[in-house]
Amino acid sequence: MLSGAPITAAPLHLDPAERWDRARLEAFQLAQLRVQLARLARDSAYYAPLFRQLDWNVGELRSLADLSKLPFTTKPDYINTIGPQAPFGKFMTVPQDEVRRMHFSSGTTSAPSPQFWSEHDLDRWAGLYARHARAQDIGRGDIVQCMFSYTWFVGGLGATAGYQRAGAMVIPAGSQDTERQIDTLFTYGSTVLCGTPSFITHLAEEVRKRGRDPATSTVRRIMMGGEPGASIPATRRRIEALWGARAYDAYGCLEFQPIAGDCTAQAGPHLAEDFAYAEVVDAETGAAVADGTPGVLVLTHLDKQAGPLVRWWTGDIVVRDATPCSCGRTHARLTGGVRGRADDMLVVRGVNVFPSAVEELVRATPGLGDEYQLVINASVHDAAGFMKSIHVRVEQIDTSADAARLAAQLVQEIKQRLQVGAHVEVLPQGTLARSTHKAKRVIRE
Template sequence: MPADAAFGQGRPFREGIWDERETWSRDRLAAHQREALTAQLAYLAAASPFYAERFRDCGFAPGDFREPADLGGLPFTTKDDYRAALDAELPTRSRLLACDPAAVVRVHFSSGTTGQPTPTYWTRADLARWTDLYARYLYAQGLRPGDRFQCMFGYSWFVGGLGATYAAERIGALVIPAGNVDTKRQIETIFRYQVDAVIGTPSFMAHVAEAALEGGRDLRQSRVRLVGLGGEPGASVPATRRRLAEAWGAEVSDCYGSLEFQPIAWDVGDGLGPALTEDFFLAEVIDPETKRPVADGTPGVLVLTHLDKQACPLLRWWTGDMVVRRRVESPDGRTHARLEGGVRGRADDMLIVRGVNVFPTAVEEVVRAAEGGTGEYRIVVDPALADPVSGSLNRLKLIVEAGPDAPQDFVERLQARVKEQLSVRAEVELVEAGALPRSVHKAQRIVRL
């Protein structure tokens, strides 16, 4: 597919808005999605061995496509499908690859936390699109030419670091590609080079702020005014957001993406929730049980379809992320739908406690809002606390760090707050500050025994 000449120009549409597409009317956006999907489906049928076979098996003729609802009869594409499509000897021969392998100029890998790391590919046009979308959102969050931008996402294997680096350069910022190592040097660089904006995972940003105070430096006295957070759902957890905003003395923004779709939805400075990139993909929100679409305002799993990806386009990709979508128009003219409250959690991480659905992000909100705690915690999924018949947990088990100023009744207060906010009982084990390991990448706060 030809690259869109509009991408990669590096010029903002107007102050605060990078791309005119962000302000298209809902009707124009829907027309764009229909037109792009028509072309993308034809491309998949001709160039993707995986989807060509899937279309034949389902009796789906891309030429019969008229509306996005027509995709409803096609199966979702899952991580298992992705792994099965890889060639065992040479993964670049994936059956999901839809371009000449010689046109692939970049490969990034999944973290491998649930199995063998899997690759995703980009052509030059894909990279230009990716960079422009990242620039769109960094610009919306306030990054400007001449700003000093310290990228604290990892660069080793992780996808986020290079995307943020290229986007900040596109805007015209001075980029410091710091990665997520050497905390002491990170802090020194922020102050010495008068950094204006940073980006990283919530866990690493919390760790850096904590280390700075321990070393006698207060990040609130730095020049940092913008903190971008991605890689974990914490940025949209109000208590986590407040803690980090206070620790850094800066505006905190959620930056949601995945290896397969870069980016998905980022805050744009209006407080309405992360804005979906609806000119880059079609978004569906699906009930995880019935596998049917849900109405706006109803929780469901986000399912995405590329509109113009070349190297590894995906159709009805099951993200596994629970979200609530709202179609609202921002006062500044932005029209793309929002994810209310960001990512609520992973569908497969949802816990059932005496019949109540509990997401880890809800637990995080309660724990981090508790006065006297450090904000560090673990959720322990202990089979000994489960009903032998239903498998549902009888209560939550939490390991929580208490700070030096924690009140004597900290446990009782926290248990009462859990009961009040989540409608479940909690067994709380206190540990001293610093007892739980810190993460410099993606924190794993659920422990399964």
């Protein structure tokens, strides 16, 4: 859409900010950034000395492009400010007695690191989650069974607050106790499920094992996040067929809650561009890439109070599309959702391969189940140590099919679609570990 072009009448569930044209949206972002960066230059124990060291001041921010003059903030930058004498680190920018919530990272690659929310931040978080819920036609009259974890993890409480604000009844079910999950959704008539794609799929398998068809349940909407899947066409189709429900993608991380959410058009999650300024950059050079080109998502808070971040390197590979959506929203979309992690990208004879691309092919192959693993071991490397192929482990759900034929079919699809060689290991159903949280797809042996 051309800058300043009129926006057509939008549905009532759109927030006014969701239909601003690009000129108005970018003017808002620039004004918010100036206020935010001026506050950080004054109040942040991390950014204030960094800005002085760089001899940079907010007056230099004359356009959104000028933000690229500042360095990225990375996870190690954050973690390195935390220690025994400073357990909160240096990124908290309000007095401690104004912090109302603290969540932690998973701690899988380092010690768990905290992130903070003020009263304002919690209100904003709930409002944005409610916005995404309404965009998926979830609200008053719905019963939402929230199967994100509530223990330490950031997802469950945020989803609960957002769905409540959208007018739904919420069951804070968590991500354990499959038997009770099934009993609850059939007893109380849950109309919405939210959780990771792997757990949503696992739950459908368990329903079927108990002689029931998940598609006969009252579930009509499924919101998924925490891992790629809901924006992968084959995964979405399979989950929608299993449950007889529409499936939507949502995206967030500990540091930015939430980042993006699907609308009913299912054309890619919409960024919350009035909450965070988004850049997409080359994973190697850090330079901005054009819309339609894969790159790492980099985010800057526009109005976060308790723990704002500047040019946060998410490590997530995305493709941005800033053209308006058929739903009436003008905020940019992430087509295909999160394609993968920059550190999970495999380079095979010069070809970039993401787990999500392999997932699309696995789940589009009749006879194969939903679970898969990409195995990195000596067999996939040549004598010089470079990857020459990929090794994929899958499960066979059609016991009447020939396993060798299934393997050959997937090898051929990978070769044709991804342009790399593959070895496919077909295993009996139930062999690969299931996950109730985030599935681990890349296995290093």
